[in-house]
Amino acid sequence: MNLSYGLERLWLWLVGLLEKLISWLGLPYIFAYTLEKIIFAVALLVFISVSVLYLIWLERKVSAHMQSRLGPMHVGGWRGWAQTIADMVKLLFKEDIIPAKADKWVHRIAPLVVFIPSLMGFLVIPFEKNLIAQDLNAGILLIFAFSSIAVLAIIMGGWASNNKYTLLGGIRSAAQMISYEIPLVLSVVSVIMLVGSFKLNDMVAAQSGAGKVWFVFTQPLAFLLYLIAATAEVNRTPFDIPEAESELVSGYNTEYSGLKYGFFMLSEFTNMLIVSLVAATVFLGGWSAPSWLSRVPGIVILLVKTYFIVFVLMWIRWTFPRLRVDRLMDFGWKILIPLAFINIFVTALVMAVWRKPTKILRIIKERLLVIL
Amino acid sequence: MINEYLAVLIFFVVALGFTIGGLVTAFLVRNSKPGYEKETTYECGEEPVGGAWIQFNMRYYFFAILFVIFDVEVIFLFPWAVVYKELLSNFGIFAFLEMALFLGILILGLVYAWKKGHLKWE
Numbered sequence: 001m002n003l004s005y006g007l008e009r010l011w012l013w014l015v016g017l018l019e020k021l022i023s024w025l026g027l028p029y030i031f032a033y034t035l036e037k038i039i040f041a042v043a044l045l046v047f048i049s050v051s052v053l054y055l056i057w058l059e060r061k062v063s064a065h066m067q068s069r070l071g072p073m074h075v076g077g078w079r080g081w082a083q084t085i086a087d088m089v090k091l092l093f094k095e096d097i098i099p100a101k102a103d104k105w106v107h108r109i110a111p112l113v114v115f116i117p118s119l120m121g122f123l124v125i126p127f128e129k130n131l132i133a134q135d136l137n138a139g140i141l142l143i144f145a146f147s148s149i150a151v152l153a154i155i156m157g158g159w160a161s162n163n164k165y166t167l168l169g170g171i172r173s174a175a176q177m178i179s180y181e182i183p184l185v186l187s188v189v190s191v192i193m194l195v196g197s198f199k200l201n202d203m204v205a206a207q208s209g210a211g212k213v214w215f216v217f218t219q220p221l222a223f224l225l226y227l228i229a230a231t232a233e234v235n236r237t238p239f240d241i242p243e244a245e246s247e248l249v250s251g252y253n254t255e256y257s258g259l260k261y262g263f264f265m266l267s268e269f270t271n272m273l274i275v276s277l278v279a280a281t282v283f284l285g286g287w288s289a290p291s292w293l294s295r296v297p298g299i300v301i302l303l304v305k306t307y308f309i310v311f312v313l314m315w316i317r318w319t320f321p322r323l324r325v326d327r328l329m330d331f332g333w334k335i336l337i338p339l340a341f342i343n344i345f346v347t348a349l350v351m352a353v354w355r356k357p358t359k360i361l362r363i364i365k366e367r368l369l370v371i372l
Numbered sequence: 373m374i375n376e377y378l379a380v381l382i383f384f385v386v387a388l389g390f391t392i393g394g395l396v397t398a399f400l401v402r403n404s405k406p407g408y409e410k411e412t413t414y415e416c417g418e419e420p421v422g423g424a425w426i427q428f429n430m431r432y433y434f435f436a437i438l439f440v441i442f443d444v445e446v447i448f449l450f451p452w453a454v455v456y457k458e459l460l461s462n463f464g465i466f467a468f469l470e471m472a473l474f475l476g477i478l479i480l481g482l483v484y485a486w487k488k489g490h491l492k493w494e
Contacts, residue, residue, distance in 0.1 A: 092401060348471060
């Protein structure tokens with residue numbers, strides 16, 4: 001067996017086996033399909049949980065080393081690797097406190113609303129060509145649609161707690177996230193124009209192979225806009241107005257405790273992971289690699305790119321101070337959105353002109369001759 | 373043939389099961405001793421004054437309305453972006469000009485809101 005495509009082979013083998021088993025049992029294909037998706041979803045959940053625990057640990061270590069500290073060092077032995085696992089176990093056993101004046105059911109539902117959509121986004125991300133839950137034709141549109149539901153959950157949590165800090169955090173967060181949603185979506189439009197498809201696999205295909213370059217080189221402005229808007233979408237410094245610790249205690253999740261707080265934390269890092277995965281897939285070539293790296297599995301390539309972007313996001317967080325709320329809104333509406341429109345406009349124009357460059361040049365030449 | 377979007381439903385059910393399972397596990401293993409002091413909302417140690425369900429700044433609504441407008445425009449942009457290559461080969465430069473007109477009107481709206489001062493956060 002070729003080692004370099006192990007995981008993809010394993011998945012295809014499992015799918016084939018399941019389909020055979022179901023047809024041998026005389027059941028319709030839909031059972032096999034459902035089982036496949038459930039297995040994939042559970043595998044994704046395991047992957048997400050492990051990554052998030054590891055990312056929280058990494059965030060602490062990175063921030064510590066950037067501030068000349070050591071960070072967690074004791075739990076588990078080597079560099080405190082089990083610190084976040086211990087934290088999660090602790091959260092599980094913590095008392096769940098709901099404020100007496102809160103809207104109890106909205107308060108209870110908010111953690112579900114924040115976590116479920118962040119898993120749904122993973123549905124259309126290709127980890128390898130065939131290692132994808134379902135290559136839906138809505139593709140990236142689906143990711144944006146689900147990631148924008150997080151706003152609802154944050155405003156639900158903020159409002160339901162009946163606390164002034166959480167309410168402020170919630171509505172500030174809503175204002176920020178809807179403002180940065182527009183440049184985020186617009187920045188990807190130019191890539192969609194070049195590819196002609198919403199499917200992430202098609203985007204990877206458009207960046208891999210001979211004579212094709214990553215979109216980060218052909219669409220540098222779009223990449224930059226995406227990265228900035230994505231930082232704001234996942235509420236990280238310098239755009240962490242919703243949970244500005246020094247102003248709002250802890251923002252929208254001040255009144256949460258126990259595992260419900262854990263779900264807010266989990267979804268925050270899951271969203272960071274998904275934003276980085278999309279950036280790696282759309283702009284950095286996804287699971288594809290140059291030919292001299294062809295023996296490395298695609299999933300490893302994708303994860304290396306993803307974690308590089310995650311690291312950049314952490315780096316940004318511990319480098320820049322928080323923006324003031326009015327400057328934040330100004331920056332989004334007066335700089336990012338016009339720039340995103342200019343990017344689309346220029347891309348469209350260049351595509352229209354470069355379609356038949358020789359013909360257009362000839363026309364210009366003829367017109368010039370006529371004028372002269 | 374199965375509808376592809378069944379996968380969305382399956383994922384939703386799995387995610388719901390995971391979150392509810394987690395919360396139920398926590399409910400079973402955790403301690404619970406509610407008390408008056410615990411259940412007051414946090415206000416830096418003081419007794420909270422009044423509730424938080426009050427009227428808040430009008431600014432937020434302006435941005436929400438602007439967002440709705442722009443988001444709908446973006447939804448119009450997406451289908452065009454997907455078929456832009458085909459449009460170019462079928463209709464030539466008109467594919468670009470049509471959308472340039474649309475984008476122009478859209479940007480005019482942004483400029484209007486800007487000039488009216490609705491993009492200013494007070």
